[in-house]
Amino acid sequence: xxxxxxxxxxxxxxxxxxxxxxxxxxxxxxxxxxxxxxxxxxxxxxxxxxxxxxxxxxxxxxxxxxxxxxxxxxxxxxxxxxxxxxxxxxxxxxxxxxxxxxxxxxxxxxxxxxxxxxxxxxxxxxxxxxxxxxxxxxxxxxxxxx
Numbered sequence: 186x187x188x189x190x191x192x193x194x195x196x197x198x199x200x201x202x203x204x205x206x207x208x209x210x211x212x213x214x215x216x217x218x219x220x221x222x223x224x225x226x227x228x229x230x231x232x233x234x235x236x237x238x239x240x241x242x243x244x245x246x247x248x249x250x251x252x253x254x255x256x257x258x259x260x261x262x263x264x265x266x267x268x269x270x271x272x273x274x275x276x277x278x279x280x281x282x283x284x285x286x287x288x289x290x291x292x293x294x295x296x297x298x299x300x301x302x303x304x305x306x307x308x309x310x311x312x313x314x315x316x317x318x319x320x321x322x323x324x325x326x327x328x329x330x331x
Contacts, residue, residue, distance in 0.1 A: 199293035199314045200306040203240030203284040210285070211237050214318050218244060221319045222326065229330040234277060240285050242292070244322060245277035246329075280325035281307075283318055294321040296328075 206214070215235045222233050234245040250273035257266050264272070279297035282304040286293060293315055295304035309316045310324050 199286060200284065200295065204287050205239050206237055206242065206285045214242055218318050218322055221322055225323065226326055226330055242283040244280045246280060246326065247274065247277055250274060278329055280329060281321050283321055286315060290317040291315055292318055292321060296325055
């Protein structure tokens with residue numbers, strides 16, 4: 186390499202790569218997320234959905250929609266009150282995607298953005314880019330539920 190050429194640099198990016206999540210880790214992560222959600226967000230959600238695909242763990246939750254306005258359905262609306270409630274109850278609230286980097290607490294975190302309809306790489310509340318599944322749930326559910 187000549188002095189005029191820049192040195193090649195390697196930069197660690199926790200939002201790239203990752204490892205497939207082993208079955209034992211999947212079970213543990215799901216159990217940890219459910220336990221944390223029950224303790225921290227009790228009464229604020231109806232169900233937590235934890236799914237795995239390759240190196241990713243996706244976390245969604247379901248909420249009860251609450252009462253619809255008395256004048257529901259609005260004029261010209263083709264959906265009945267019961268259909269609207271069923272639809273709202275079955276629509277997930279996307280929270281986050283975890284990327285497994287190896288080890289029990291080595292996950293990067295991407296927050297689901299409804300503005301872009303994609304998972305956006307994010308930092309945890311500590312400012313760290315890597316942390317535990319509970320750290321990611323605290324940030325994503327805390328912002329959506331409180």
